Amino acid sequence: MESLTQAEENYLKAVFKIGEKDNKAASTNAIAGILNTTAASVSDMLKRLAGKGLLHYEKHRGATLTEKGSELATNLVRKHRLWEVFLVKTLHFSWDEVHEIAEQLEHVQSDELIDRLDFFLEKPQFDPHGDPIPDAQGNFTMRRQVPLPSLAIGERAVVVGVQESSVAFLKYLDKIKLELGARVQVLERFEYDGTLKIELNSNEEITISHKVSENLFVQKTK
Amino acid sequence: MESLTQAEENYLKAVFKIGEKDNKAASTNAIAGILNTTAASVSDMLKRLAGKGLLHYEKHRGATLTEKGSELATNLVRKHRLWEVFLVKTLHFSWDEVHEIAEQLEHVQSDELIDRLDFFLEKPQFDPHGDPIPDAQGNFTMRRQVPLPSLAIGERAVVVGVQESSVAFLKYLDKIKLELGARVQVLERFEYDGTLKIELNSNEEITISHKVSENLFVQKTK
DNA sequence: AAATACTTTTAGGCTTGTCTAAAAATAAGA
DNA sequence: TCTTATTTTTAGACAAGCCTAAAAGTATTT
Ligand SMILES: [Mn+2]
Ligand SMILES: [Mn+2]
Ligand SMILES: [Mn+2]
Ligand SMILES: [Mn+2]
Numbered sequence: 001m002e003s004l005t006q007a008e009e010n011y012l013k014a015v016f017k018i019g020e021k022d023n024k025a026a027s028t029n030a031i032a033g034i035l036n037t038t039a040a041s042v043s044d045m046l047k048r049l050a051g052k053g054l055l056h057y058e059k060h061r062g063a064t065l066t067e068k069g070s071e072l073a074t075n076l077v078r079k080h081r082l083w084e085v086f087l088v089k090t091l092h093f094s095w096d097e098v099h100e101i102a103e104q105l106e107h108v109q110s111d112e113l114i115d116r117l118d119f120f121l122e123k124p125q126f127d128p129h130g131d132p133i134p135d136a137q138g139n140f141t142m143r144r145q146v147p148l149p150s151l152a153i154g155e156r157a158v159v160v161g162v163q164e165s166s167v168a169f170l171k172y173l174d175k176i177k178l179e180l181g182a183r184v185q186v187l188e189r190f191e192y193d194g195t196l197k198i199e200l201n202s203n204e205e206i207t208i209s210h211k212v213s214e215n216l217f218v219q220k221t222k
Numbered sequence: 223m224e225s226l227t228q229a230e231e232n233y234l235k236a237v238f239k240i241g242e243k244d245n246k247a248a249s250t251n252a253i254a255g256i257l258n259t260t261a262a263s264v265s266d267m268l269k270r271l272a273g274k275g276l277l278h279y280e281k282h283r284g285a286t287l288t289e290k291g292s293e294l295a296t297n298l299v300r301k302h303r304l305w306e307v308f309l310v311k312t313l314h315f316s317w318d319e320v321h322e323i324a325e326q327l328e329h330v331q332s333d334e335l336i337d338r339l340d341f342f343l344e345k346p347q348f349d350p351h352g353d354p355i356p357d358a359q360g361n362f363t364m365r366r367q368v369p370l371p372s373l374a375i376g377e378r379a380v381v382v383g384v385q386e387s388s389v390a391f392l393k394y395l396d397k398i399k400l401e402l403g404a405r406v407q408v409l410e411r412f413e414y415d416g417t418l419k420i421e422l423n424s425n426e427e428i429t430i431s432h433k434v435s436e437n438l439f440v441q442k443t444k
Numbered sequence: 445a446a447a448t449a450c451t452t453t454t455a456g457g458c459t460t461g462t463c464t465a466a467a468a469a470t471a472a473g474a
Numbered sequence: 475t476c477t478t479a480t481t482t483t484t485a486g487a488c489a490a491g492c493c494t495a496a497a498a499g500t501a502t503t504t
Contacts, residue, residue, distance in 0.1 A: 007491065028452055041492055043453055048490085060452060060499065091338040101332050108326045116313040229461060250482055263462055265483055270460090282469060282482060446504085453498070460490085468483070474476085 006107045008054075009076055010035055011045050015055060015063050016073035025062030074138040080106040081127035082117050088128040089121065095128040096170035129170075130161020130180050130217060148184070148216040149194060156185045157218035164215045176206055184218065228329045230276075231298055232257055233267050237277060237285050238295035247284030296360040302328040303349035304339050310350040311343065317350040318392035351392075352383020352402050352439060370406070370438040371416060378407045379440035386437045398428055406440065 004012070014034040018026035028042045035042070050057035054069035065073060083105040087098040115136070118124075125141045127133055132140040145160050159182045162169065173179065178200060187205065188197040194210030226234070236256040240248035250264045257264070272279035276291035287295060305327040309320040337358070340346075347363045349355055354362040367382050381404045384391065395401065400422065409427065410419040416432030 005490075029450095037491090038493065039452060040454080040494080044491075087335075091335070091342055093334075093338070097334070101330065101335055104330045104332075105327075108323065108330075110323050110326075112315075112319070113309075113313070113323055116315070120313055227460075251480095259461090260463065261482060262464080262484080266461075447502100448504090449500100449502070451498100451500070453496100455496080456494090458491100458493075460492105461488105462490105463488080464486090466483100466485080468481100470479105470481070472477100472479070474478090 003109055004072070007045070008049060008052075009072070009107055011042075011049060012054060012065065012069055012073045013076050013080075015065055016070065016077065019064055025064050027062045031063075071138060074134050076106050078134045078136075078138075079108075079114055081131060081133040082114060082121065082124070084127045084129070085121050085124045085133070086117060089124075094170075094174065096165075096167045096174070098128060099165055126161070128180075129165045130159075143219065145217040145219050148186075148198075148213040148218050149196070149210065151186045151218065151220070153186050153189060155220060156183065156222070157220045158183055159216055160219045161217035162215055163217065169212075169215060172212070176208070177204075178206070178208075178216075183221070225331055226294070229267070230271060231294070231329055233264075233271060234276060234287065234291055234295045235298050235302075237287055238292065238299065241286055247286050249284045253285075293360060296356050298328055300356045300358075300360075301330075301336055303353060303355040304336060304343065304346070306349045306351070307343050307346045307355070308339060311346075316392075316396070318387075318389045318396070320350060321387060348383070350402075351387045352381075365441065367439040367441050370408075370435040370440050371418070371432065373408045373440065373442070375408050375411060377442060378405065378444070379442045380405055381438055382441045383439035384437055385439060391434075391437060394434070398430070399426075400428070400430075400438075405443070 011031065014031045015026040017034065018024075018030050028039045028046070031042045031046075032039045046055065046057045046063050049055050049069070050063070053066055054072065055063045055065050057063045080102045083102040084098045087093040087101060088095055093101075118136070123135075125133055126143075130145075132143065134140050143160065147163070148157070148159075151157055159178065159180055161180065162173070183201050185199040185202075186196060187199055189195070190197075194213070195207060196210070196213050197205060197207050200206050233253065236253045237248040239256065240246075240252050250261045250268070253264045253268075254261045268277065268279045268285050271277050271291070272285070275288055276294065277285045277287050279285045302324045305324040306320045309315040309323060310317055315323075340358070345357075347355055348365075352367075354365065356362050365382065369385070370379070370381075373379055381400065381402055383402065384395070405423050407421040407424075408418060409421055411417075412419075416435070417429060418432070418435050419427060419429050422428050
């Protein structure tokens with residue numbers, strides 16, 4: 001089995017990401033959106049990847065990964081997230097700077113390298129954005145997390161992840177000093193637009209928009 | 223200035239390597255040999271790189287890097303060697319396993335990444351094979367090193383580098399426990415074929431062929 | 445159901461990077 | 475110097491990946 005090109009790997013990851021979130025076939029347009037390319041290019045590539053047995057593809061009804069494609073994609077996600085941990089924990093990048101670099105590092109081909117990196121980082125289970133890192137067998141550690149807006153008034157929780165990883169969003173969180181591990185308690189909800197007033201780390205009150213809160217994952221605490 | 227493809231970068235490095243060693247224009251064949259490709263492909267690429275102002279190229283008389291090409295190549299060498307240090311020092315790879323991986327890592331584009339890696343590794347001046355690592359400005363640390371066979375009988379020295387980095391050679395050195403930093407003293411030279419008998423770390427006598435000794439760089443000591 | 449909007453595919457073209465085979469240039473040997 | 479060997483370039487082809495424009499298919503409105 002000869003290895004994939006970077007382009008092929010990126011397509012696999014895109015199909016994986018769409019299937020993971022919506023649990024449905026990845027549409028041509030959705031893939032094009034993620035990879036910043038055209039629908040025409042995507043059609044082209046889907047045909048080729050289907051030919052290689054990495055995904056199922058029927059014209060006009062999108063693509064889903066095969067077993068083999070899914071394994072490869074999972075391994076890419078593993079590599080991507082491990083590199084992100086390395087960049088933040090070891091090289092002290094901030095969490096909004098690492099995605100682009102990991103996007104390149106994930107394509108370096110060496111299983112030994114990833115094994116050793118994993119060991120060096122002490123087998124982390126989550127990346128800097130709170131996303132789970134699959135182990136070498138492809139198993140994800142699942143976590144009982146919910147979107148922040150699902151909490152009732154008075155409930156306490158710990159922020160464990162972000163739904164979106166855009167630079168703008170992450171920088172905003174830095175600014176309001178809201179990082180992973182932060183303790184929050186919902187103080188008040190403005191029903192008009194979903195704005196939330198929350199207590200942060202038992203020492204500060206902040207107000208965040210619905211747009212922000214729905215992109216935060218938390219784990220309830222007592 | 224838009225960035226180079228991996229192929230282009232590899233060609234620049236090849237031209238650099240040839241020019242560095244022999245201090246002459248890189249021939250089409252020599253480049254093809256290093257990059258494991260055909261002379262035809264090399265001719266093609268040299269034309270394109272010359273068009274981009276990265277090297278001087280005249281038909282039938284090889285290529286030499288321009289100032290700009292030289293800067294880019296030096297930076298690639300820096301990246302390659304820093305990654306090799308990372309792989310050996312941080313991830314504990316052995317020195318014969320790192321070249322291939324660094325060959326890929328060197329193409330990751332992020333100046334910030336290399337800066338931080340350099341800092342994390344404490345700005346090493348030499349890579350695991352004893353080759354100098356240029357600093358961010360492109361300056362190499364030069365060292366007064368000579369090939370082992372140039373020592374006179376009785377002279378003492380420290381092994382500081384290898385000329386060749388083939389897996390076979392490095393594994394052989396591991397086997398005879400000859401690593402960088404080893405102290406050697408020349409005991410005897412067999413003029414017939416240049417075989418050397420040397421004392422290793424003041425506690426062992428070993429015999430090495432001329433082929434081996436000419437690939438070892440040493441620094442004389444008193 | 446027909447019209448309109450949107451999505452997806454096809455057709456055709458371009459660049460990059462490779463190859464083999466043949467031609468041309470240079471170097472080496474007689 | 476002339477001939478032969480070697481090196482290098484050119485010619486022509488191909489796969490991967492991308493693009494734009496046009497055609498075809500699907501979904502949504504009216
Ligand atoms: Mn990528
Ligand atoms: Mn991430
Ligand atoms: Mn390389
Ligand atoms: Mn090296």
